[in-house]
Amino acid sequence: MIRTCAVDKDNQIVYDVPLRDLNNEHTVWYWVDFSEPTDQENSLLRDFFHFHPLAVEDCLDELIERPKVDFYKNYLFFLLHSIQQTTLATDEVEVFMNSHMLVTYHKQPNRAINNSWVRLKKEEGLKKGPIFVLHSIIDQIVDDYFQPVFHIEDALNQIEENSDREAVNELLDKIFDIRHDMSKLRRSILPMRDLLYRLLNSENVSFIEDQRFYFHDIYDHLLKLSEMLESYREFSADIRENYMSFNSNKTNNIMMTLTIITTIFMPLTFIVGIYGMNFDYMPELHIKYAYYMVLIGMACIAFFMFLIFVKIGWLKIGNKKNRRNRHSSK
The missing domain is CATH 1.20.58 (Methane Monooxygenase Hydroxylase; Chain G, domain 1)
Known part of the structure; x- marks a missing residue:
């Protein structure tokens, strides 16, 4: 499915614009969203938008790539990681952006994209330009990281208290599951932090100057998340060692x-x-x-x-x- 919107020279937002009309002289900038695209729609990345073959390959590849930002001649290419709240599975979100366009691509329905589309449509935030929409998408993706991290904190506190008097083996199994979930989150959060750092310190993205403070706020959130995960890793390791020592002492x-x-x-x-x-x-x-x-x-x-x-x-x-x-x- 492809959905489109455009802002014209009269500062009016127009939805469901045909692709052939996006590049006319009355369009200031446009947003095209590829959601669960078909093979025919995938071919538009190469044949209509003429994106670089390597960027198109990253979009179509079934493997989960590391989050990154690539600087091409006329646009930026972002590969972002979105987290599913229940399973912590990683979904890729690819974004092509310059001052006149924003193209988002995701193989699965994406919470961050959908929420941004609905909110910006309601608040008419699309009139603020593609860089504002990009910030909204990344900000929503990063905000979705917090809930799983807070859930890990609560789970560790429950294990430490052990108010239900669970057996040591059961507690150790829970700790290993939690550490596995933390590893999943680290594989997304740390590269996303590096991506924002590179974006903020690159000389090739001068057009984000007006939004620099907003992107820096996202970077601060990612720093906080990475520090929280590191502290929880140490905390879980201490709990694991304590319970293993207790179990060993009991066996002795x-x-x-x-x-x-x-x-x-x-x-x-x-x-x-x-x-x-x-x-x-x-x-x-x-x-x-x-x-x-x-x-x-x-x-x-x-x-x-x-x-x-x-x-x-x-x-x-x-x-x-x-x-x-x-x-x-x-």
Whole structure:
């Protein structure tokens, strides 16, 4: 689908303008949006607009490219990353722009493009020119990054508090999922930050001077997002290490308990093994109270070894402290 709008010399906005009428002398500038284009519509990038083959290839390529800005002779080419809010999947948005045109291209319906189109149509922001529309699109794309990042922050706080008393393995699985989501966001946010930095510091885009402060505001947002992701990566790594240490310590305590039990039963098993041998002549077997004496002796040995383990600190009886509530209600 292709939708068009144009601003004429009378400062009037005209929608659904045929492509053949876009370059007439009455048009000041125009916006053409390719949404889910067909093969025939794709050919217009090369045959009608005569864009550079490399830029057209970036549009048609199925692979997700890194966000970038290329400076061609008569226009700029932007490759932007838009994030789907639920899955964090990356959608490419390509933009061709100069002072007289803006061409946007996206293979899937795009929230940022659609929101910008509707808002600018309502506010008549199209009259402010293509650079203003470009700012609106990039600003909407960057604003859509914040919600997933805030969601990651909330998820990490919930994992740290663990108010639901979930098992350590489940918490670790959640942490790995969160770090995977952060990696997805980093692959878009960091290159977008570099793109804005290059745009703001390039000598080839003098026509953005009037909007420089607005683009700098977007760059500040991307800096904030990248710093937030870095802090969350460190935070998640600390939580992961804490839970892994806790899990390892718990496993060690279980193994120690089992070892102590096995050690206590070793001499008892030795005694039972001796008197379980099938010899005809074993003097102790003929003593009247030998059975009770052996039982008492085994009990004493077990109790004595139990006291030794308690004394050296391998077994702690009655020393468990209640877990401190770090988030007590005020």
